[in-house]
Amino acid sequence: MKPTQTRRNARVLAQVVGVxxxxxxxxxxxPSAGAAAQAAKPLRIVAFGxxxxxxxxxxxxxxxxxxxxxxxxxxxxxxxxxxxxxxxDTTAAGLERLAWAVPDGTNAVILELGANDALRGIxxxxxxxxxxxxxxxxxxxxxxxxxxxxxxxxxxxxTYAEDFDAIFPALARQxxxxxxxxxxxxxxxxxxxxxxxxxxxxxxxxxxxxxxMLPSVEELIARAQAQRSAASKS
Numbered sequence: 001m002k003p004t005q006t007r008r009n010a011r012v013l014a015q016v017v018g019v020x021x022x023x024x025x026x027x028x029x030x031p032s033a034g035a036a037a038q039a040a041k042p043l044r045i046v047a048f049g050x051x052x053x054x055x056x057x058x059x060x061x062x063x064x065x066x067x068x069x070x071x072x073x074x075x076x077x078x079x080x081x082x083x084x085x086x087x088x089d090t091t092a093a094g095l096e097r098l099a100w101a102v103p104d105g106t107n108a109v110i111l112e113l114g115a116n117d118a119l120r121g122i123x124x125x126x127x128x129x130x131x132x133x134x135x136x137x138x139x140x141x142x143x144x145x146x147x148x149x150x151x152x153x154x155x156x157x158x159t160y161a162e163d164f165d166a167i168f169p170a171l172a173r174q175x176x177x178x179x180x181x182x183x184x185x186x187x188x189x190x191x192x193x194x195x196x197x198x199x200x201x202x203x204x205x206x207x208x209x210x211x212x213m214l215p216s217v218e219e220l221i222a223r224a225q226a227q228r229s230a231a232s233k234s
Contacts, residue, residue, distance in 0.1 A: 040078075041078070042078040042079055042080045043077075043078060043079045043080070043107040043108060043221060043224050043225065043228070044079075044080050044082070044105060044106050044107045044108075045079055045080070045081045045082070045106070045107060045108045045109070045110065045220075045221075045224070046081075046082045046084050046101065046102045046106050046108075046109050046110070047064060047065040047068070047081055047082065047083055047084060047085060047109075047110045047112070048084045048085070048094065048098075048101060048102060048109050048110065048111050048112070048113070049084070049085045049089070049094075049110070049111070049112030049113055049148075050085060050086060050087060050088065050089040050090075050094075050112065050113060050115055050116055051085065051086075051087035051088065051089075051200060052064065052085070052112060052115060052183060052184070052200065052201070053065065053083065053084070053085025053110075053112050054083060054085030054086060054087055055083070055085070055206070056087050056195075056200045057195050057197075057200050058202070058203055058206070059203075060083075062203035062206060063083055063085070063206065064083075064085075064206050064209060064210065065081040065082065065083040065085070066081075066083070067203075067206050067207055067210045068081055068210050068213075068214075068217065069081040071210055071211075071214065072217070072221075077218075077221060079221070084101040084102065085112075088116060089113065089116060090113070090116045090117050090120070090122065090127075090130075091113045091114055091117055091122075091126075091127050091130035091131055091134070092126070092130050094113045094130070094134060095130045095133055095134055098134055098137055099137075102138065102143070104141075106141075106143055107143070107144075107224040107227070107228060108143060108144045108145070108146070108220050108221065108223070108224040109138055109143055109144070109145050109146070110145075110146045110148065110217070110220070111131075111134065111135070111138075111145055111146065111147050111148065112148040112150075112183050113130075113131065113134075113150075114127055114131070114149075114150040114164075114167070114168070115150050115183075117164075118150065118151070118152040118153060118156070118164055119153065121156055121160070124160065124163040124164040124166075124167060125163075127164065127167060128167045128170075128171065131167065131171055132171065135147070135171060135175050135177065139175065142227060142231075144178070144220055144223040144224050144227055145175075145177045145178065145220075146177065146178040146179070146180060146216055146217060146219075146220040147168060147171060147172045147177045147178070147179050147180070148168075148180045148182075148183040148213070149165075149168035149169065149172075149179070149180065149181045149182050149183065150164075150168065150182070150183060150184075151164075151165050151182055151184075152164040152165055168181070169181065178216055178219050178220045178223065179216070180213050180216040183209065183213075184201070184209070185209075185212055186208050186209070186212055187201050187205045187208050187209055190205070192204070193205035193208055
């Protein structure tokens with residue numbers, strides 16, 4: 001190799017080393033820069049459920065995810081909530097579509113499933129097994145979960161209702177989930193807040209659900225922010 005070429009290569013190498021040194025100095029002086037950049041991004045929350053989530057009989061802007069996102073943004077929260085509700089879904093159907101309904105990059109999940117299991121009289125053991133698998137998958141992916149409880153209709157008898165209703169608090173307790181005991185609290189059986197079918201909330205009914213659930217959602221957001229912050233430092 002000619003002396004001039006050797007000197008040229010040496011200068012290039014010195015420049016590269018200099019740039020890397022500056023990068024390392026920047027990282028050392030400003031370790032929170034990456035975390036700050038992450039914090040500036042909106043949290044991506046997936047509302048994963050059935051027709052109660054999807055907004056059956058409502059306009060898109062009246063659905064639970066849409067109304068929840070609106071009030072959170074009004075309160076200064078940077079969030080994007082995806083409506084992953086599918087009318088008629090049981091816990092088994094939810095489990096089947098989990099991988100694509102909750103994609104990588106999701107920061108938190110609001111899990112609302114089980115109402116259709118109860119309406120169809122599906123064995124509570126099966127419902128619990130499906131929900132356990134959904135929660136296990138999300139935990140393995142380090143996605144914080146808010147579990148919304150559901151209650152059985154009375155027509156299946158006391159034993160069924162007791163077994164079904166017990167699924168949700170037990171699952172939340174065993175997995176350390178944020179827990180909202182009953183998705184339809186304050187709305188169920190109120191004709192002013194339900195559509196003509198008596199099962200699906202009106203836009204006003206959804207607004208009542210959002211208002212009541214908001215503290216639990218804010219707890220979920222705090223967990224998601226802490227999880228994202230910890231990941232950015234690792």
